[in-house]
Amino acid sequence: MSKVLMKGNEAVGAAAIKAGCKYFFGYPITPQNEIPEYMSKKLPEVGGEFVQAESEVAAINMVYGAAGSGARVMTSSSSPGMALKQEGISYLAGAELPAVIVNMMRGGPGLGGIQPAQSDYFMSVKGGGNGDYFMPVYAPASIQETVDLIQEAFDVADQYRTPVMVVADGMIGQMMEPVEFKEMPHRKLEDKTWSTDGTKEERKPNVINSLFLDAQDLEDHIIRLEEKYNLMEENECRWEEYKLEGAEIVIAAYGTTARIVKNAIDALEKDGIKVGLIRPITLWPFPKKAFDHIDSTTTNVLTVEMSRGQMIEDVRLALNGKLPTAFFGRTGGVIPTPAGVVEAVKKLVGGAK
Amino acid sequence: MAVVFKETKGLTDAKTHYCPGCTHGIVHRLVGEVLEELGVLGETIGVAPVGCSVLAYKYFNCDVHQAAHGRAPAVATGIKRVHPDKVVFTYQGDGDLASIGAAEIVHAAARGEKFTTIFINNAIYGMTGGQMAPTTLVGQKATTAPLGRDPKKVGMPMRMSEMLATLDGAKFVERATVHNPAGVRKTKAAIKKAFEMQINGEGFGIVEVLSTCPTNWGMTPVDSLKWLEENMIPYYPLGNIRTPEGGDK
Numbered sequence: 001m002s003k004v005l006m007k008g009n010e011a012v013g014a015a016a017i018k019a020g021c022k023y024f025f026g027y028p029i030t031p032q033n034e035i036p037e038y039m040s041k042k043l044p045e046v047g048g049e050f051v052q053a054e055s056e057v058a059a060i061n062m063v064y065g066a067a068g069s070g071a072r073v074m075t076s077s078s079s080p081g082m083a084l085k086q087e088g089i090s091y092l093a094g095a096e097l098p099a100v101i102v103n104m105m106r107g108g109p110g111l112g113g114i115q116p117a118q119s120d121y122f123m124s125v126k127g128g129g130n131g132d133y134f135m136p137v138y139a140p141a142s143i144q145e146t147v148d149l150i151q152e153a154f155d156v157a158d159q160y161r162t163p164v165m166v167v168a169d170g171m172i173g174q175m176m177e178p179v180e181f182k183e184m185p186h187r188k189l190e191d192k193t194w195s196t197d198g199t200k201e202e203r204k205p206n207v208i209n210s211l212f213l214d215a216q217d218l219e220d221h222i223i224r225l226e227e228k229y230n231l232m233e234e235n236e237c238r239w240e241e242y243k244l245e246g247a248e249i250v251i252a253a254y255g256t257t258a259r260i261v262k263n264a265i266d267a268l269e270k271d272g273i274k275v276g277l278i279r280p281i282t283l284w285p286f287p288k289k290a291f292d293h294i295d296s297t298t299t300n301v302l303t304v305e306m307s308r309g310q311m312i313e314d315v316r317l318a319l320n321g322k323l324p325t326a327f328f329g330r331t332g333g334v335i336p337t338p339a340g341v342v343e344a345v346k347k348l349v350g351g352a353k
Numbered sequence: 354m355a356v357v358f359k360e361t362k363g364l365t366d367a368k369t370h371y372c373p374g375c376t377h378g379i380v381h382r383l384v385g386e387v388l389e390e391l392g393v394l395g396e397t398i399g400v401a402p403v404g405c406s407v408l409a410y411k412y413f414n415c416d417v418h419q420a421a422h423g424r425a426p427a428v429a430t431g432i433k434r435v436h437p438d439k440v441v442f443t444y445q446g447d448g449d450l451a452s453i454g455a456a457e458i459v460h461a462a463a464r465g466e467k468f469t470t471i472f473i474n475n476a477i478y479g480m481t482g483g484q485m486a487p488t489t490l491v492g493q494k495a496t497t498a499p500l501g502r503d504p505k506k507v508g509m510p511m512r513m514s515e516m517l518a519t520l521d522g523a524k525f526v527e528r529a530t531v532h533n534p535a536g537v538r539k540t541k542a543a544i545k546k547a548f549e550m551q552i553n554g555e556g557f558g559i560v561e562v563l564s565t566c567p568t569n570w571g572m573t574p575v576d577s578l579k580w581l582e583e584n585m586i587p588y589y590p591l592g593n594i595r596t597p598e599g600g601d602k
Contacts, residue, residue, distance in 0.1 A: 023431070023434060023435060025430075025431065049434040049435075051430060051434065051464075053427065053460075054456050054457070054459075054460035055456060057424065057427075057456075058424065058427040058430075058456065058457050058460065059427075061420065061421060061424035061427035061428050061431070061457070062427045062428070062430050062431035062434075063431060064418070064420070064421075064424075064427075064428050064431060065400070065418060065420075065427065065428035065429060065430060065431025065432040065433075065434075065435075066431035066432065066434060066435045067431070068418050068428075068431075068432070069398070069431065069432045069435035069436055070435070071435040073431070073435075087421055088421065088424075091421050095419075196398045196416035196417070196418060196432065196436075197398075197416070197436060197439065198395050198396040198397060198398065198415070198416060198436070198439050199394070199395045199414075199415060199416055200395040200396070201394060201395035202395070205365075205413075205414060205415055205416050205417060206416045206417075207410045207411075207416070207417050207418075207419065208417070208418040208419065209410055209417075209418075209419040210419065211407060211408075211419055
């Protein structure tokens with residue numbers, strides 16, 4: 001199939017529909033409005049439904065109803081709106097419902113701004129809602145990768161019966177790139193015999209529920225969820241390695257920031273400074289194993305983020321004290337430049353010598 | 354010998370957890386009977402709320418979602434959009450529907466979502482231990498209104514049915530009571546009508562049922578029924594507020 005030039009947000013919608021998403025419930029917030037706008041136009045054409053909810057809280061609960069009814073369903077939002085969706089995400093995790101949630105991040109806290117940022121890392125991977133839960137979180141670095149990961153997100157959601165989040169930022173949502181909608185193999189998925197579509201008085205009622213009043217029952221449920229999370233940590237970690245071999249400095253960065261970092265790495269190479277990149281594609285499960293691939297030539301790890309440093313905590317846990325870890329980041333919607341990254345690396349190289 | 358009364362297939366065999374004298378059980382039974390009589394039990398998906406009836410998913414003999422506090426109408430919207438040919442209902446109390454979920458019920462009604470809401474109004478938060486609800490009557494004592502509801506500080510009790518009936522999408526709105534046998538019969542008729550209208554695709558329907566909470570009202574079951582009649586009905590008048598046949602008041 002040939003490539004088409006698409007805006008990131010519209011590509012999200014197109015990829016979701018291609019992945020079999022028939023229902024979308026959302027609420028407007030910048031910079032992701034083209035997603036609900038696209039879905040409102042395209043879903044009726046494929047026999048699906050779009051509802052503009054009265055709030056993000058309502059939208060995610062509509063997702064809960066549709067997901068429990070056995071449908072492929074998606075919602076999207078941006079940071080302050082995603083904060084409101086956390087209630088429903090916790091319920092989706094508790095009731096083990098598959099759904100895809102897209103967050104085109106902007107700066108915060110509070111109303112913040114509308115420029116690109118990565119300051120929702122903690123909220124996405126550490127459980128923004130109540131209770132003991134995790135969910136797979138994908139962080140694409142290009143529109144093509146966003147498109148590819150959307151289908152993966154729907155498949156993973158169905159396979160594990162879990163909400164899945166795709167986090168990008170206003171940069172990926174708003175820019176245009178050529179993109180190809182490839183035919184990708186679907187995972188082998190079981191029928192949703194647990195969903196609600198009426199008993200026809202032929203089976204026992206199906207109940208979609210996250211309530212366990214007996215403490216032991218709830219602990220058993222949480223431990224069962226944990227076993228599922230362990231399985232995901234084993235099987236679903238994804239990352240990219242770039243020029244890791246022989247690197248003096250290794251940078252950890254994801255999404256838009258990783259693209260900027262790659263430019264900085266190429267520039268530094270010309271100056272004779274060897275820098276490698278570990279780019280987590282799944283922020284949860286965090287690809288700890290990637291950090292075992294760091295060469296003995298590496299003296300320092302630098303985390304670059306569009307935040308004041310959130311992923312750095314997971315990087316430090318993955319390194320477990322093996323290497324000193326520094327941070328460079330811009331936030332509030334200020335985008336780090338390759339020159340800024342180059343400067344941060346040179347400072348580190350100077351310090352290491 | 355002719356059978357004059359038997360169990361309904363609409364309810365499971367589970368023993369309910371409701372307090373003695375609570376009228377949730379009566380309304381559960383009416384919903385179960387109506388679904389059975391309409392022959393739609395196997396085609397029905399219910400939504401249970403947060404509150405005293407949080408465990409309703411164990412009692413109704415149909416597929417059920419247990420929703421977050423107040424969000425049952427949003428959950429029902431999601432279900433009905435996926436399964437437009439199924440019968441969908443929410444069962445909600447007054448804390449759930451009139452307070453934390455006020456936006457969800459208003460907008461589901463405004464959109465004319467084709468599901469049915471059974472709204473239990475007992476003028477108090479039951480499950481959490483008797484705090485003031487939006488429906489608590491003026492002067493009525495609650496754990497968070499120890500001197501009785503003071504309208505100067507917290508406003509007047511909300512008449513949800515009248516408010517929802519102003520929305521064009523709400524096609525059937527009726528307030529009923531289960532404090533006496535005549536009321537129970539009228540309540541059943543209203544519930545049946547609301548479900549029939551859903552099945553005919555006519556739009557959103559709500560039946561508000563005035564109910565008792567002897568435990569948190571601090572009364573005997575019998576005194577509770579009397580208190581409902583003497584205090585709630587004057588403020589929450591019974592009857593149909595809106596039907597599609599031009600029955601708007």
